[in-house]
Amino acid sequence: MLTVAKFGGSSLSSRQQFEKVKTIINSDLNRRVVVVSAIGRKEKSDDKVTDLLYLISAHIEHRVSYEELWENFSQRFRDLKSELGLTYDIELALQELRAEIESENLPEDYLVSRGENFTANLMADYLSFEFVDAAEVIIFNSQGEIDLEASGHHLLERLDPTKKYVIPGFYGAFENGTIRLMSRGGSDITGAILSSCLQANKYENWTDVSGVLKADPSIVENPMSTAELTYDELSELSYMGASVLHEETIYPIRALDIPLFIKNTNAPNDEGSVILRRHKKTPDLIAGISGKKNYLSINIIKGQMSSEKGFLQKTLKIFQDYSINIEHIPTGINQVGIILEAKEVENKLLSLLESLQEELKPEELTVREQISLLSIVGEVLIKDSHLTERIFSALARKNIEIEMIAQSPRSLNIILGVQDQFYQEAIRVIYDELVSKSL
Structure with missing residues (x-):
């Protein structure tokens, strides 16, 4: 049995959130492949790490000082390492990235991908799992599209089914190793690709809501969640603006009928939502x-x-x-x-x-x-x-x-x-x- 578990940025924003993730992972030995987004906002006023990296890239392009942005970005990772007592050398990773930035030859996709990369390294250290760079296993073809066949080949070559891994989401690479980003929210897609290529028994997407809500909570107060949806129903909701999941997530897992569970890191015992090819229970009036x-x-x-x-x-x-x-x-x-x-x-x-x-x-x-x-x-x-x-x-x-x-x-x-x-x-x-x- 294999479960791929993906954790969004809100699940990774602080020491307390990392602790919740560890408890969830340790509660089920089948959760052997973990996908992470970049660390999220600790406070509502914080910038997202990915946004900070895009801003740093823009400042570099226009030859404007990015010192304040860099310090904000760096300190978020330093704080996490210190609070969790980790051994991963984040200081060296930051120094190497800064040197690459100052070489003035650093592609934006590579720079922005470091948010997920550093987060995955910290999480692998914390869980005592092995880190695998997404650039090794998520492959893009020459048209810039994800190559599922090549990705599957690389994954099966690289991953030992007896071990446990943490893999960063949101990016992969061309066959020559050049980093390629997915669209925002792409960590959901990474988890789906891994689930498909590894033929997982289930794919879990851990976020900050207990399943797929029936309406936007910023519009409807405390909307109910839907316990069970079909892939098609979720695709329609995602396409028309429901923000729980990236709309392209469904396609890699649908062909193999891999069930997708939407769960809440902050309330792991809540039922959440399961997405299936067809309903097993009597459907709600509306999804x-x-x-x-x-x-x-x-x-x-x-x-x-x-x-x-x-x-x-x-x-x-x-x-x-x-x-x-x-x-x-x-x-x-x-x-x-x-x-x-x-x-x-x-x-x-x-x-x-x-x-x-x-x-x-x-x-x-x-x-x-x-x-x-x-x-x-x-x-x-x-x-x-x-x-x-x-x-x-x-x-x-x-x-x-x-x-x-x-x-x-x-x-x-x-x-x-x-x-x-x-x-x-x-x-x-x-x-x-x-x-x-x-x-």
């Missing part, structure tokens, strides 16, 4: 509600549009020519709406509208801005028309106008568009209707 603000809708109206061959294809080609990513395309007989993030057309909206007018010759071309998209996810929800009626009625009672309605082809979620000004209230209304009233 969760997530959303994003700052969308816009470009609405095209033209008589007999539906009989004009290739009209939609021609429309989409225009957006492709402008390298614009489209989110949703609600359509009618003589109209089509193109929903996209406002940032996609930043500085090119007028030019795009001119091209649409010239190429399509619509009777009407309008833009609705400041739209939020809400995704209400759950297999039960879509199958029960009474529940969807309750959503619309609850929003109507609060005079929240629905700008758009869409449903995923796999019937996993309903997506609603509302004005940005109603974003938080709409989430609270839907949560109250489908969760609070159902207790």
